[in-house]
Amino acid sequence: MTSLRQYNLLYNDTHLLARDLSIDRVFDVLGASLLEHVARHARRRLFVRAAVVAWQDRAIILVARPSAGTTHLVAGLCSEGARPYSDMFAALDSKGRVHAYAATPNGAPNARSDAKRSHTPLPVSLIVDATYRKGARWRPRTLGPGQTAFALLQYVVPGRAGAAFALRTLRRVAERAVMLEGNRGEARDMTRCILDQLDT
Amino acid sequence: MTPRARKQNLRVESVAGDLIVYDRARNRVHRLNPTTALVWRHCDGHTSTTDLTLLLTSELGLPADERLVWMALRQLDKAGLLIEHVQPPGEAARMSRREAIALGITGAVALLLPACDSATTPTLAGGPTLAAVDVQGDPCKSGGCVAEVVKGHCACKPKPEGCGKRKGESGDCRCFAVPGAIGCNCICAPPDDQCDPTITVIGVIAGLDELKQGTVGLYRVVGFAGNCGTCQHVRCKRMISCEWEVSDKTLARVNALPDCKAQLGAIRPGNVVLTATLTLKCTGSLLTCSASTSQAIIKTVNINV
Numbered sequence: 001m002t003s004l005r006q007y008n009l010l011y012n013d014t015h016l017l018a019r020d021l022s023i024d025r026v027f028d029v030l031g032a033s034l035l036e037h038v039a040r041h042a043r044r045r046l047f048v049r050a051a052v053v054a055w056q057d058r059a060i061i062l063v064a065r066p067s068a069g070t071t072h073l074v075a076g077l078c079s080e081g082a083r084p085y086s087d088m089f090a091a092l093d094s095k096g097r098v099h100a101y102a103a104t105p106n107g108a109p110n111a112r113s114d115a116k117r118s119h120t121p122l123p124v125s126l127i128v129d130a131t132y133r134k135g136a137r138w139r140p141r142t143l144g145p146g147q148t149a150f151a152l153l154q155y156v157v158p159g160r161a162g163a164a165f166a167l168r169t170l171r172r173v174a175e176r177a178v179m180l181e182g183n184r185g186e187a188r189d190m191t192r193c194i195l196d197q198l199d200t
Numbered sequence: 201m202t203p204r205a206r207k208q209n210l211r212v213e214s215v216a217g218d219l220i221v222y223d224r225a226r227n228r229v230h231r232l233n234p235t236t237a238l239v240w241r242h243c244d245g246h247t248s249t250t251d252l253t254l255l256l257t258s259e260l261g262l263p264a265d266e267r268l269v270w271m272a273l274r275q276l277d278k279a280g281l282l283i284e285h286v287q288p289p290g291e292a293a294r295m296s297r298r299e300a301i302a303l304g305i306t307g308a309v310a311l312l313l314p315a316c317d318s319a320t321t322p323t324l325a326g327g328p329t330l331a332a333v334d335v336q337g338d339p340c341k342s343g344g345c346v347a348e349v350v351k352g353h354c355a356c357k358p359k360p361e362g363c364g365k366r367k368g369e370s371g372d373c374r375c376f377a378v379p380g381a382i383g384c385n386c387i388c389a390p391p392d393d394q395c396d397p398t399i400t401v402i403g404v405i406a407g408l409d410e411l412k413q414g415t416v417g418l419y420r421v422v423g424f425a426g427n428c429g430t431c432q433h434v435r436c437k438r439m440i441s442c443e444w445e446v447s448d449k450t451l452a453r454v455n456a457l458p459d460c461k462a463q464l465g466a467i468r469p470g471n472v473v474l475t476a477t478l479t480l481k482c483t484g485s486l487l488t489c490s491a492s493t494s495q496a497i498i499k500t501v502n503i504n505v
Contacts, residue, residue, distance in 0.1 A: 163224065
């Protein structure tokens, strides 16, 4: 018999989601798959691919653009006192408020620590779409409400709620929040700028 | 010329003067600035380009230059938001943004130059797509199998006769949707004499046909020790199934996973045959997961949302 290796396989029906020697990595994929599944099937929430932190009863949405380094940004904001609200998705309700969803400082779901905090739905005050470029300085441009809604639409998870709900919800968010877009350097150099933006 | 706006398969939302238009047929989204939006709204098949020019002047204070209307109409045509293609009467009717600025359309007025941004977007409609494409809009490839779109993803239709063996291969060949690939692939299981009796297979089955009102999804995690399903003659050494529901009211998290993980992680080659069922059900505002074997409840976990 040939030498054997213990593979762990993860399927969704006949859809192979993961195949790895490490069972931990397979469970990570399962966890992410379940979160994605909830996002696609929720009727009363609109899910946007983004991380969310809370700052003084307001929410900051960090759009999850590839190579944005969102994790570093979240960590930087949390070190300044922001509270993590979500790692993968901004869960928006029909009033345009964001709800906490599966977030911890290290990104792993943790019900026990979340249970000790109050995670009430928060109005969105700031949306940040930052692309990491080594050596860049954070000089963002401010998007108008229409541009904000347009930009966010591209990060929406297709869900059961449908297009009308998605557009209405994003309109409510866009009319109240400020969206900043631009290149950034190291997270530590821009986190204070982001929080100062909220305080002004 | 009296252009006509397309209205079918579109969802429109006004956001602070801009129009956000979602095109369901093409999975595209467009942002029309106030000028282009004004032109589009009045493309009713009766309003001429001359009338549209006067409208831009009276409503937005733009210069009375028909080329601005044609700029908007070309953008709308390119976005697929007009019923018929439009053709400006001549080169004289074309005006670039640079030419517009050279005419003195600067500052705040320049912001009103017709503008239309467009992008591809995932399907928002929630219904079946028009073609066999996945949520990114890419076609599903068959790869020797039969591809179809299931719930926005490429999936493979079962092929009872199998998908055929490649040269040098033996054993069972089946169609699988391979991650990273768009569509199906024909994957052959190793021959029986090369079966790995210690593979742990975690199957996640989304029983969406069994959804109850208000639930989001049903996941069943089944762990096998033994190469069951691919190498038929190998007997399952141990089987555990973890099953739980998640509700969109609570946006349940996968905190129950560690229990399942601990059970499955304890499986070792050569374990005594044992069958246990671990059922985790989370509903309501307070998630209560109860884990039970076939004989008795062994654990209850309360999770606050």
